[in-house]
Amino acid sequence: MKPLNKIPLRLRLTFLTALVLTGICVLLTISSIFNAHHIYAVPAEGHLTPSPLNPAISTPPDAHSIGPFHSETPSNDFTFTSMVYMFIMIVLGTVSSYIVAGKALRPVADLSKRIESIDENKLFQQIEGFDTNDEVARLAASFNQMIVKLEKSFNHQKRFAANAAHELRTPLSGMIANIEVLQLDEKPTVQEYKEVLEDAYANAQRMITLVNDLLKLNSVFHADRCIHFNVKEMFNSLISALSESCTVHNIRIVNNIPDIMAFGEQALLQRAFFNLVENAVKYNKSNGEVVVSSAQHDDFDVIIVRDTGIGIPEDELENIFEPLYRVDTSRSRELGGSGLGLSIVKTIIEKHNGNVFIQSEIGSFSEVTVMLPKN
Structure with a gap:
């Protein structure tokens, strides 16, 4: 079938239809x-005897004298005519298939021309x-969906x-x-x-x-480094690392995660959860709280980081995970965030x-949910 792939689809369909036909x-x-030679054959001479009632009709004298019904001169004309008709039907069927295939594939050709007409100015x-x-x-429709994604x-x-x-x-x-100001000073x-x-x-x-x-955005994921590790202990170390920042902002972090095991590259996951908890502390209110909890399912673990912070506008939630995107540019830079x-x-x-989702309400809370497969 590989040589067929090099010819147009219309000819391919015609060729395959012609083979079947x-x-x-x-x-x-x-x-x-x-069937014509066996059903409509002429009885052979000498195998029938005249009937007493009608001499013109020949009847077998006994059962033993019955011979096969056949013609000693086969119908060559019938065979030749059948072959000619067969050839004509094949030719007509092939031509019809070519015409029908062309009409059936015309929308595909139109779609191809429409796509070819798209250039860089109307990408x-x-x-x-x-x-x-x-x-x-x-x-x-699939092409249009691809265009939307692109x-x-x-x-x-x-x-x-x-x-x-x-x-x-x-x-x-x-x-x-600053350098230019310094240069102006004599x-x-x-x-x-x-x-x-x-x-x-x-x-x-x-x-x-x-x-x-x-x-870090382009850091390589090493599947061979994935291990099972204690999630509660990981968050305890993260909370300890953020203790100074919590003291400055008077934020309390509550670790409600039981002794559960997660599977993955521990260094990368620790970095991800550190960012979540650090954000929850940075963008929290004074005397606020950060609560870390979890839930277990058959195929995945759920880890939730919820704060009592300033919240995120609903129309900003869709873009919150984009690189270098900031909800409040001035405050983000003031707090030292890179976005x-x-x-x-x-x-x-x-x-x-895994998957990560975020819910928020202005002036009330922000909640990030992380779903990680167990294997």
Whole structure:
């Protein structure tokens, strides 16, 4: 069948139909010739005797004298005629198949031409005019769905590039502005030099943090490093690492997770849950609370991080996991966030074939739910 793949679909369908039609015609012709020779054969001479009642009618003198009914001269004309008709039927059937296949495949050709007409200036143009309920209409619908996904992906990449450029430009602009101010001063003091250097160092650290977080987004997942580890102990260590930040903001973290085991690359998962708890502390209210809980199912574990923080607007929830996306830009920078924390969380959880969801209410709470498969 591989050579057939190199010829147009219309010719392929015609060829296959012609093969089936030829087989059927040959079988029918052979069957009709065979039946004609045995059913409509002329009795042979000498095997019948005259009847006493009617001498013109020959009857067998006894059972033993009955011979087979056959013609000693086969009907060559009938055989030849049948073969000619068979050949004509095959030719007519093949031509009809070619015409019918062309009409049946015309919507496919139209769809192909419509797709070929799409260029870089109208890359996300959808295909319209296929309102039937056949395979071609479903193919057009699938193509339109792919276009929607591509458009969403392109817009996502454009936003990411714009946000990344903005995040990198901000500290660089600050450094350049401070240096230019220092250059305008004819006799800058040592203290002024020191302030400019400190500001440049802080901005450089901020850029390093951003670059490191970008690298973490593309970190390699090592399936051979996946192990079973105690979730409660992991969160206890995370809470201990965030104790200073909790003290500054007067936040209480409650670990309600029992002694359960999770399966995965522990270092990556620890990083993901650290980001979740750290965000819950950063964007919480003074004297607030962060509660970590869990639930177990047959095939997966559920871990929930809920805070009593400022909340997230409903129209922002869809974009909250995008890289470098910020709900409150000024506050995020003030708290030292790079805008990649939740993106890293989503990337790590999806590498473990899990899912992450978020619910929130402005001024009330935010709740992140992580689902991880047990194996």
